[in-house]
Amino acid sequence: MLADKIIVIVCFFYLVIVLGSYVRIKIDNNLNKYTYLAVLFMPILCIVFVIKRLPIIVSLIGREIYTKTKK
Numbered sequence: 001m002l003a004d005k006i007i008v009i010v011c012f013f014y015l016v017i018v019l020g021s022y023v024r025i026k027i028d029n030n031l032n033k034y035t036y037l038a039v040l041f042m043p044i045l046c047i048v049f050v051i052k053r054l055p056i057i058v059s060l061i062g063r064e065i066y067t068k069t070k071k
Contacts, residue, residue: 008050008057018042 050057 015043
C-alpha cells in the first residue's frame with residue numbers, strides 16, 4: 001500500500017523532471033537524437049505504468065475516503 005504511493009510520487013516527480021528537461025532542450029535547440037528519444041519515451045513509459053496501476057490507486061484512494069467518512 002505504501003509502495004504504491006511511493007511509486008506514484010516517484011513517477012510524478014520523474015514526469016516533472018522529464019518535462020522540465022524537454023523544455024530546456026527545446027530552448028537550447030541543439031538536441032541530441034538520443035536525449036530526444038529518451039524524453040519522448042520516458043513519459044509514455046510512466047503513463048503506461050500509471051495506467052496499469054490505476055485500479056489499485058483508485059481503490060486505495062476510495063478506501064481512504066471511505067474510512068475517513070465512516071468515522
